[in-house]
Every structure is written in structure tokens, then in C-alpha cells.
Amino acid sequence: MRRDEPAKRDGSGLLDGISGPRDLDGLSPEQLTNLAAEIREFLVENVSRTGGHLGPNLGVVELTIALHRVFSSPDDPIIFDTGHQSYVHKLLTGRQDFSGLRARGGLAGYPQRTESPHDVVESSHASSSLSWADGISRAFAATGRGDRHVVAVVGDGALTGGMTWEALNNITDDNERNLVIVVNDNGRSYAPTIGGMARHLNRVRTTETYRDLSRRSSRAAGRFGAVGRAVYRGVRGGTHGFLSRFTNNSALYSNLDVKYLGPVDGHDLSALIETLDLAKSYGAPVIVHVITEKGRGYQPARDDQFDQFHAVGRIDPATGGALGGASAPGWTDVFADELVRVGERRPDVIAMTAAMLRPTGLAPFAERFPERVYDVGIAEQHAVASAAGLAYGGLHPVVALYSTFVNRAFDQVLMDVALHRAGVTFVLDRSGVTGPDGPSHHGMWDLALLHIVPRIRIAAPRDEARLREVLQEAVEVRDAPTVIRFPKGAVGEDIPAIERLEDGVDVLARGESEDVLIVGIGPFARLGLDVAQRLRAQGIGATVIDPRWVVPVASSLVDLAARHRLVITLEDGIRVGGVGTRVRQVLREAGIDTAVDELGLPDAFLDHASREQILEDAGLTPAKIAQDVVAQVLGTRVPVARPEHRAGLPAVTGEFRLHAPNS
Numbered sequence: 001m002r003r004d005e006p007a008k009r010d011g012s013g014l015l016d017g018i019s020g021p022r023d024l025d026g027l028s029p030e031q032l033t034n035l036a037a038e039i040r041e042f043l044v045e046n047v048s049r050t051g052g053h054l055g056p057n058l059g060v061v062e063l064t065i066a067l068h069r070v071f072s073s074p075d076d077p078i079i080f081d082t083g084h085q086s087y088v089h090k091l092l093t094g095r096q097d098f099s100g101l102r103a104r105g106g107l108a109g110y111p112q113r114t115e116s117p118h119d120v121v122e123s124s125h126a127s128s129s130l131s132w133a134d135g136i137s138r139a140f141a142a143t144g145r146g147d148r149h150v151v152a153v154v155g156d157g158a159l160t161g162g163m164t165w166e167a168l169n170n171i172t173d174d175n176e177r178n179l180v181i182v183v184n185d186n187g188r189s190y191a192p193t194i195g196g197m198a199r200h201l202n203r204v205r206t207t208e209t210y211r212d213l214s215r216r217s218s219r220a221a222g223r224f225g226a227v228g229r230a231v232y233r234g235v236r237g238g239t240h241g242f243l244s245r246f247t248n249n250s251a252l253y254s255n256l257d258v259k260y261l262g263p264v265d266g267h268d269l270s271a272l273i274e275t276l277d278l279a280k281s282y283g284a285p286v287i288v289h290v291i292t293e294k295g296r297g298y299q300p301a302r303d304d305q306f307d308q309f310h311a312v313g314r315i316d317p318a319t320g321g322a323l324g325g326a327s328a329p330g331w332t333d334v335f336a337d338e339l340v341r342v343g344e345r346r347p348d349v350i351a352m353t354a355a356m357l358r359p360t361g362l363a364p365f366a367e368r369f370p371e372r373v374y375d376v377g378i379a380e381q382h383a384v385a386s387a388a389g390l391a392y393g394g395l396h397p398v399v400a401l402y403s404t405f406v407n408r409a410f411d412q413v414l415m416d417v418a419l420h421r422a423g424v425t426f427v428l429d430r431s432g433v434t435g436p437d438g439p440s441h442h443g444m445w446d447l448a449l450l451h452i453v454p455r456i457r458i459a460a461p462r463d464e465a466r467l468r469e470v471l472q473e474a475v476e477v478r479d480a481p482t483v484i485r486f487p488k489g490a491v492g493e494d495i496p497a498i499e500r501l502e503d504g505v506d507v508l509a510r511g512e513s514e515d516v517l518i519v520g521i522g523p524f525a526r527l528g529l530d531v532a533q534r535l536r537a538q539g540i541g542a543t544v545i546d547p548r549w550v551v552p553v554a555s556s557l558v559d560l561a562a563r564h565r566l567v568i569t570l571e572d573g574i575r576v577g578g579v580g581t582r583v584r585q586v587l588r589e590a591g592i593d594t595a596v597d598e599l600g601l602p603d604a605f606l607d608h609a610s611r612e613q614i615l616e617d618a619g620l621t622p623a624k625i626a627q628d629v630v631a632q633v634l635g636t637r638v639p640v641a642r643p644e645h646r647a648g649l650p651a652v653t654g655e656f657r658l659h660a661p662n663s
Helices: 027-052 061-070 087-092 129-142 162-173 197-206 208-222 227-235 245-248 250-254 269-282 299-303 333-343 362-370 380-392 403-416 445-450 464-474 522-537 555-563 578-588 611-617 624-635
Strands: 078-081 150-155 179-185 261-263 286-291 349-353 372-374 396-402 427-429 457-461 482-485 506-510 516-520 542-546 549-551 566-572 595-601
Touching: 027 087, 027 269, 061 087, 061 129, 061 150, 061 179, 061 269, 078 129, 078 464, 087 250, 129 150, 129 162, 129 179, 162 179, 179 269, 179 578, 208 269, 261 269, 269 286, 286 464, 333 349, 333 362, 333 427, 349 380, 372 611, 380 396, 403 427, 403 445, 427 464, 445 482, 445 566, 457 522, 506 522, 516 522, 516 555, 522 542, 522 566, 522 624, 549 578, 555 578, 566 578, 566 624, 578 595, 595 624
Parallel strands: 078 150, 150 179, 179 286, 261 286, 349 372, 349 396, 396 427, 427 482, 457 482, 516 542, 516 566, 566 595
Antiparallel strands: 457 549, 506 542
């Protein structure tokens, strides 16, 4: 069988007999252990073909089996925080075709309600699961369904997010609900978890006192048979946990007034089932502290010091090596390199992120300037407000986040940074369409959200040279927030300008006549050039510009729009309230009546698919755009280009011939 073929199962294994969680009930402890081994083999074999979140799922195999053995999903909802560790859950709930994982028509990489009633929360943003669990359990209690349980599986990384603690505060204010909180503690989110919480849990995981006491107390209780084991379970499940008292773990939960069980070995099925049964029977909120190993059972993942194969592309399952050859330099790589150059020139520049040091490109800066990097954990709101304070203190923070996660800190951008005229630069990675990770990971809202912030300046570089350029410019702004956004993937070749206007706008192409002004935002400048070439073949002149700084709208863009019959804006963000909308408003304020067609993504949650498929669905292809522009110039499609005589242009007398879409 070729490596690119989907894995085929012969029907002889235990996993083939699992079509739903209740199929686990008839399996013996030995069979459950064998099932765990089968699942790990399945994950390595299949995820290596498609890419996906491998390491986290290898770490929760036994835990997920135990959860479905003890609880009755979907009557007992199981909520995963963040959801990337739900592959095992999918397998145990009847979804074993992983051949199209994260591809259009295949399984989503996160829980998805349209796939299964066993999937509850789709958002895949960290630290929200306990709030969901709080709400669901309150609803069950209020509607006479208090016998049902709610289970939230939260990673130790998510405990660095403030929302988790807000939820815990409210959960423990009402202690008469069947709510189980499983802390999946592997010491890592993307990378090693940081902060005081992480240090505390690390002491619990590694202390010899805990390990030794756990072994001795279990053996001692076992000598007294069933009675002794029952006493041990009761003591071990005391209010703060018997063993935890010897590791000072009680200090973590003592003020929460919530029962604590653990720590328990997350790869010991019998211990997990026993502990979860205890939690289920308690009748009040319970925290179950489970210690797991990310990448468990797959040596290449365990050996990966970066992130234990948190997320992989296509790999050789035997070695873990990447397939597909060397990739072109990516946007993140360019930013990472240029930030080090900025840091060498500007000692006041510091870097911040929210638990994503390497994914956002800050690792080289951290290696060069370790004392000038702050990773605050999964706490975007705190990062942004703290950055405002750092700016007040005389530094210039560069806050690197995924675009989808800046949504969580909008209030802080608005009220803490912009209101206080703080010089903070936000670098938004994975902006626009990201593809296989699905609706919650597309970075398609940043332009529409952020351009309404007073005094903000937003840049969208089209290529490597412009990314380096705007970063240098951004850190010079000391009295307002600046934003630099770029997409996921390879950066592509540089696109030279034929002219730079006085206010920094780049002119990339001019037509023989000024019929259409195409405003290409960021990498969509390349799309604009392709459209202009197609229009030229139809006898329509097009000017293509890249504003570089898209907010505020440049005065030269306004002047150019006044001379053209039609303006087309192209942006990799939602078109409702996006940059195109702002351009149209600025033109109206200036008394310019040139029609504007704002092209971008629909205001919808876009399912997982390739970037190319999503853009085609949105009509953002050169052929479709060119076809529509021709119709607008001809006056058969709204918005209609204004008459040529009003633009001071000669009349068009020739026929327009539409080329085939693939021409």
C-alpha cells in the first residue's frame, strides 16, 4: 500500500467493533488496554497521511476511553478544551474514516455538531470549556435533569487563561451540580506551559514525595482487600486529596471549595476508571487531576523538544520526518528574522505572546534577547493590557498573536491601548483564510474589528520586502496602536512597485485608460494584478495599487478613485464592515461618487477546506472578478461604473469578449 492511500482496516481489531461508547462496556481491562494500543497505531498511521494534531491525541487515549466507559455521552456531555485532542473521542463515537481528516467533506479537526451528537462545543478557543460546563449543568438543574453529568476536559495550558478561573469561581458558588472537571496535565499547550500555575503543577508531577507516597499508600491499602481499597479510595478522594496534602496541592484549590481527586496516572486505565467513578458519584463539582504524556507511545513525538508533535503536516510514520521536501520561506519566518534586526537597533523593543512563542515566530528573538520576551500564557486580554503598561513605562511592545485570537482582546486594544495612545505593535499571524482548521481558526475578522479603533494604523504587506518595511515603520509609532497582518503559508516572490506615491501608496500597474482602480490588500495585490491583466485583454484599463497601510485610508487613494470609473477593493477578510467599506465611506465624505465594489469573504462561518477552495466559493478568483468587472463597466451589473465622459475618458466603442474562466 502506498503511503498516500487511506488506511484500510481488516475488521479484525477491537477498534473495528466500536461504533459507539457503549461498545466499551463489554470489554475487559486487558481488552481496553489493547484497544488503547490499537488507537495509537491508528492515529500514527492516519494522521501521518493527512496532517493534524497528533501529539495531544496520543496523550489522551486512555483518558478518553475511561471517560466514555464511565459517562454516558451524549446524555452526559463531554466538552473538550480546546478540542484539538478530540480525535480519540471521534473514534469511540463511530467516526473511524480519517482519510479526509481536515479536508473538505472529511472529518473536522475539532468537534463539530454536524458530525455527531456527541460533539458539543466547536469553538476551539482555549479556556472556555468550564463556562460552557457551568451553563449546561445549571440548565440541567433548572429543568429537572440534575441526574445528568457534565464533563469538561481542560488542559493545564488552558488554566493560564483568566476565563477558566472566572468559571471556577462561579461553579464553586453552587455546589449541588453533577459537574466533573478533568485537568489533563501534560505540562504543555503548544510548548511547555508557563507561569506560576505551571510551576505548581510541575512540582506535583515531579515530586518524589508524591510518587513514593502514592506507591506505598496503594500497596498498603491493597493488603487489606476490598475493605482496605475502599478506605483508600475514600481517603484519597477527600476534600483536597490525601496525596495532594503532601505536595501542597491543597493550596491550589483550598479556597475554591471544590472536591479534588488526584493526581492520577493518565495512562493507567484502571486507576482512571476508578477515579472517574468516584467523581461521578459525588454529586457536586469535582476536579480530577490527570497527569498525561503528550505524544505517548510514539517515540518521534516524545523526542520532539519543540512541541511533541502538537500539530504535524504529512510525515513518515516510521521516522516522524516531514514529507514533501523543503518548503518556501513563510510569512512567520520573515517576521521572525526582521524582528531580531529591529531588536538589535532598538533596545526598547520587547516581544509578547500568549502561549505561542514559536508558532508566532518569536523564538529567534527570545534566543537573541531572552530578557526581552514575555509569554503570558493563554491570556490575550492580559497580554494587551500589560503591553499598554509596558508602553507607558517607555518600552515598545510587539505583541504577536494569531489573528483569530486578537478577537478575544478587542476591548483591551480599544480601551487600554488606543484610548491611552500607547505605542504598541500587534503582529497578527494566520490572518484571512487559514483552511483546514475550520471556522474558529480563520483570521477573517481582524480588519473589520480593528479598523474602527480610533487612531489605529493597520498594515497588510504584500510580500517579504513590504513586511520588513512596515515592521520597521510600525515600531516608530509611539502614540497609537499599529497592526501588521499576514496570512499563513509561503510568502511568495516580491512584487515591485512601478511608483511609490508621497503618502506611501505603491502603484503596481497602470492601464492605458483609467477605467478601474483595483485596491489589493496585502497578498491580494497579486490577485489584483492578475485581474488587471485579464481586463486589459478585454480593452479595459486598470490601475492596481497596494496601500501598504490600509488604515487610515490614504489621500492618494481618494485622488485616484476620483479619476476612475470604478473602484474594486480586494481583501482577505469579511467584506461586511471591512476595509472596502471604509474606503467607500471616505470617498463619500470627500464628495466622490465613484462606484465601489468591496470584495472579500462572506459574513459566515466557513467550514474546513483548502484555502483555494474557500476563495473559489467566495468568488475571489481572477476569472470571476474580471468577469464581474466587465459586466459593471458595461452597466449590466451593480455597482455600475460611472459614464466615461464624467471621468474625462474617451468612449469605449469596441466589443467586450469574455475569456473562459481558466484563460
